[in-house]
Amino acid sequence: MKTMVLWELRQRKMAIFWWTVVSLVLVAVILGIYPSLHHNAQVLEKTLNQLPNGIRQLKNGNSSLDVGSPVGFLNSQLFYITLPLLYIILTVTRGSALVGREEQSHTLELLLARPISRGQLLAGKAASLVLELGIITTITTLAILGLGHLVDIDIAVSRLIITSVYTALFCLSFGALSFALVAFGRLTKRSSTAIAVTIAFGGYLLASLSGLSHWLVNPAKLAPYHYFLPVNTLQGYAVHGLDSYLIGIFALTALAAYFGFRHRDID
């Protein structure tokens, strides 16, 4: 498995570099506006809080737009939508490509002609995705810590790290979904990507708009984004709903990928 993971990372080194650069640029730009927001926080919050509830929730999953405080700012500007947007695109496209691209280009046969089980192959591929996201998340988190210190975002390091880890895991869940859909073998790389992206961002809209319509409240509970509230971890609260979702989705996708891929025809 180690051989496969190292191979994947070596093949992806330039892509990892550029994803990290994009992530760092976004973090730098967003944190760069914090000082001016912080100085005008009261006026800004008053204006923003006059927006309809649904619009406010689109921004941060919370009915109150508190952009002047470190927690409110990091939640609404970074962890609720910007970083997830980036990480979900990364994990979903990678998740579907890990097996899908190799199957499409027939290089999967090169690997399966070796004495490795299909389960080991999936584990190696999945581990490489976790590591790839881990590298980008770690560097991005260090940048948030460093730049946050420069612009006086005063927040406990442990809470920031926990929030980063949860954000990465939440985004990884969509990558796991696209990975499992391809491994299961009934969907192409493109359609599995489309399904995972729809669930991710459709769920985001559903969870955000549930504040506007009463009848959306219950359906919104089916959307993964309903359980993703980085403001809670930034404030040091437990996130049992998110924990349950993550455990459930990772277990389900791992089982589906394993049992689907174990005895299926390779295209």
Next chain:
Amino acid sequence: MATAAITAHKLTKRYGTAPTLALDDLTLQIPTGEIYGYLGANGAGKSTTLRLLMNFLQPTSGSAEIAGLDSVREAVDVKRHVGYLAGDVALYPKATGRELLDYLAALQGSVDISYRRKLEKRFEADLHKPIETLSKGNRQKLGILQAFMHQPAVLILDEPTSGLDPLMQEVFYETLREYKDRGAAVLMSSHNLAEAQRVCDRIGIIKHGKLIREQSVGEDTELGKTIFRVVLKSGKQAAKLPGLKVLSREGHVLRLQATGSLPAALKTLSTLPLADLTTEQLNLEDEFLEFYGDQA
């Protein structure tokens, strides 16, 4: 017969709900030390057979064993003993040949590095350029190297000489003979009938998923026997032609095959009103065309 290294028993494959079988009840035994040529037109079921043996496809029914191991239940162990080359080999385009072989050798385990270097040298493989910049022939060499580098006891090769120049084809045949001498079993599909006739000990012809003919390729077999193409002065001829078999007849032109000794055949020929006489060898192509007719 030596121990069977590759065995298929009523191996059958149907893709999804397709009305026809891609492989129909294939029963096959390839002993150690034999090179078996697997011939057939496009879509006949050659690659399906090889991919079933490699467990890339799941059989609809039937079973296969490689080196005494079940190809499905013991698929991982099977791969320790098998070298596989896909038809139209796919490799990682951005990697160099060296990186690719290092990677696959690490996954394979038990690759003797000195033997690998020897093979690389023998095939004059270009290992330092990205694979995407290599010619088809050079990519094929890498495909061959990855299949042979762990010195497998069984080789499953799908059109292995495709893209190789004649010199490299000779190097490949020589390597194949070495493996055969060491007791390896080789199953290779080919479109190149001359190649199969030259390299293989036995050939099987597959058509519409069915193995329709198996035949040894040797001097004491039908292959290699002399064919007489005779042009008669008139349509009159003896009703019986002792020592000869009529293969075809078109007007005054007959194709005859000696069934017994050559002198006996010549004696019969001398009684015919000959306008012209030429000889040729029955080869695989004739066999192949006989079974495939216009399709081949």
